[in-house]
Amino acid sequence: MSAVSSPKSPEAVTLESVDLNPYIGTEVLGLDLSQPLDPATIAAMRKLWLDRTVLVFRDQDITQEELLRFTGYFGEVGERGLSATVYPSTAGRVLPNIMLISNIRENGKTIGALPDGEMNFHHDMIQTEKPHIASVLYAREVPSHGGDTCFASGHAAYDTLDPEVRSKLEGKRVFHTYQYGRTKRGDDSGTYDLSDQSAHPAFRTHEENGRKAIYVNRLMSVGVEGMDAKEGEALLNAVFDHAEKPEFVYCHKWKVGDLVIWDNRNSMHARTDFPSDQRRLMWRSQVRGTHKPF
Numbered sequence: 644m645s646a647v648s649s650p651k652s653p654e655a656v657t658l659e660s661v662d663l664n665p666y667i668g669t670e671v672l673g674l675d676l677s678q679p680l681d682p683a684t685i686a687a688m689r690k691l692w693l694d695r696t697v698l699v700f701r702d703q704d705i706t707q708e709e710l711l712r713f714t715g716y717f718g719e720v721g722e723r724g725l726s727a728t729v730y731p732s733t734a735g736r737v738l739p740n741i742m743l744i745s746n747i748r749e750n751g752k753t754i755g756a757l758p759d760g761e762m763n764f765h766h767d768m769i770q771t772e773k774p775h776i777a778s779v780l781y782a783r784e785v786p787s788h789g790g791d792t793c794f795a796s797g798h799a800a801y802d803t804l805d806p807e808v809r810s811k812l813e814g815k816r817v818f819h820t821y822q823y824g825r826t827k828r829g830d831d832s833g834t835y836d837l838s839d840q841s842a843h844p845a846f847r848t849h850e851e852n853g854r855k856a857i858y859v860n861r862l863m864s865v866g867v868e869g870m871d872a873k874e875g876e877a878l879l880n881a882v883f884d885h886a887e888k889p890e891f892v893y894c895h896k897w898k899v900g901d902l903v904i905w906d907n908r909n910s911m912h913a914r915t916d917f918p919s920d921q922r923r924l925m926w927r928s929q930v931r932g933t934h935k936p937f
């Protein structure tokens with residue numbers, strides 16, 4: 644009688660991991676992302692990601708193609724948010740769906756987007772109808788200190804939000820807008836595009852885990868539908884101040900070779916300041932949004 648081998652089920656793989664904050668962020672150990680992952684490992688990784696929102700992989704040495712292959716494990720690879728014209732030809736070879744985030748300047752021009760300094764909390768591409776499900780950052784060059792990316796759990800913030808604030812915003816839609824290049828609320832530098840506006844529920848229900856998360860952010864959310872501007876601004880500020888509390892936030896201190904993927908539906912992220920005279924280069928990819936947020 645010959646032995647029949649059955650395919651490995653997702654339950655067969657247990658990833659070695661360490662949680663980074665009670666609410667958000669887990670480091671995954673022992674995976675080499677330069678190699679293709681088998682379906683059971685991918686399933687286990689996706690499950691962990693849905694549970695923990697942010698996954699960190701250290702010491703990776705990967706190509707742009709390998710970054711896109713990894714990104715594809717989480718859905719369809721999405722287009723980068725910024726126009727290709729942002730990138731001067733000196734950027735070298737950059738695959739179409741990879742965005743450079745960098746302060747490196749060649750011939751007086753930055754080779755990537757969002758070059759300098761601190762950046763307010765935001766959800767990537769929330770100003771669009773179907774924002775990206777996930778974003779991935781891979782560190783190529785990092786400053787000696789600063790430039791951390793901080794991730795805030797939208798579920799933890801929603802679950803603990805002041806009930807009065809929550810009831811006033813429950814069921815309401817919020818407007819979002821973004822000027823490319825803007826890094827702080829109220830800053831009107833950057834390129835303005837009128838098509839970059841959206842309205843989404845103040846609290847988003849995650850399609851895959853069914854939980855609600857706050858879905859407004861300091862950088863891009865500008866008003867509450869059907870509400871007086873002043874009242875809306877006060878409520879939004881109350882949500883921002885609550886959601887950004889340190890207990891809900893994991894701040895990632897980058898080392899070269901770190902790769903981080905986050906769920907853009909139930910988390911927002913921000914960047915801390917860093918020395919402008921030190922080079923920082925990240926590759927970013929993204930997973931296309933499949934739903935209008937609800």
Ligand SMILES: [Fe+2]
Nearest residue numbers: 765766767912
């Ligand atoms: Fe971002």
